Amino acid sequence: MTLFPLPSTSDPAEADESTKRGEQARALCLRLLTARARTRAELEAALAKRGYPDDIAAAVLDRLTQVGLVDDEDFAEQWVRSRRLNAGKGKRALAAELRKKGVDNEVIDGALAGIDAGAERTRAEQLVRDKLRREKLGDPDDRDAENKVARRLVGMLARRGYNQTMAFDVVTAELANERERRKV
Incomplete structure (x- = not known):
């Protein structure tokens, strides 16, 4: 008795088209991942856009995740490390950037867990110090000029996602240190 395969209910041309579209989608994702790491949500958006x-x-995307090319946790950790080092971003700004890229809140919390308040304050102090070195400080008795510089520096830290209270404390302390340094 010879068994014959059952006739296919799907159209072979349709299956070929689906396979072809899958390969095109995979190629697009790989091309995007070549430039930089991306989140699953970013790749989903790129595929939907096309x-x-x-x-x-x-x-x-499931296959790319399975082989390790798409990993939101790894992406978030790398993003936090890079943006803190190169752009001096604070926790709040980093969380907003990751949310915008489609990373889940649990993953964001995990990536930001390694940043403690002391490290964040140290980075803020470094940013203010670097900016103050280039800043022209007027007469020490001129409160308006000093307030203007302080507002600018607090604004810089706020835009980078630092807590306003901490930013004000850091700016006040660093302004005093810079004035003392320039007296010498």
């Missing part, structure tokens, strides 16, 4: 169906996008 009109790939959700099922193909999900299959491609």
Whole structure:
């Protein structure tokens, strides 16, 4: 008795088209990942923007996640390390950037857990010190000029995601240190 395979209910041309679209989606993701690491949400958005169906996008992204090319936790840790070192960002700004990139809150919390208040304050002090070296300080008795410099520095730290109270404390202390340094 010879068994014959059951006839396929799906159209072979449709299966070929689906496979072709899957390969195109995979190629797009790999090309995007070549430039820099990306989150799953960023890749989903790129695939959706180019009109790939959700099922193909999900299959491609699941496979890339499975082989380790898409890892939101690793991305978040690298992003935090890089942005703290190069841009001097604070916790609040880093969390906002990661949320914008589609990273889950639990992953964000895990990535930011390594930053303690002391390290954040030290980085803020360093940023203010670097900025103050280039800042022209007027007469020590001119409160308006000193307040203007202080507002600028507190604003710089606030834009980088630092707590306003800590920023004000750091700026006040560093302004006093810089004035003392320039007296010598």
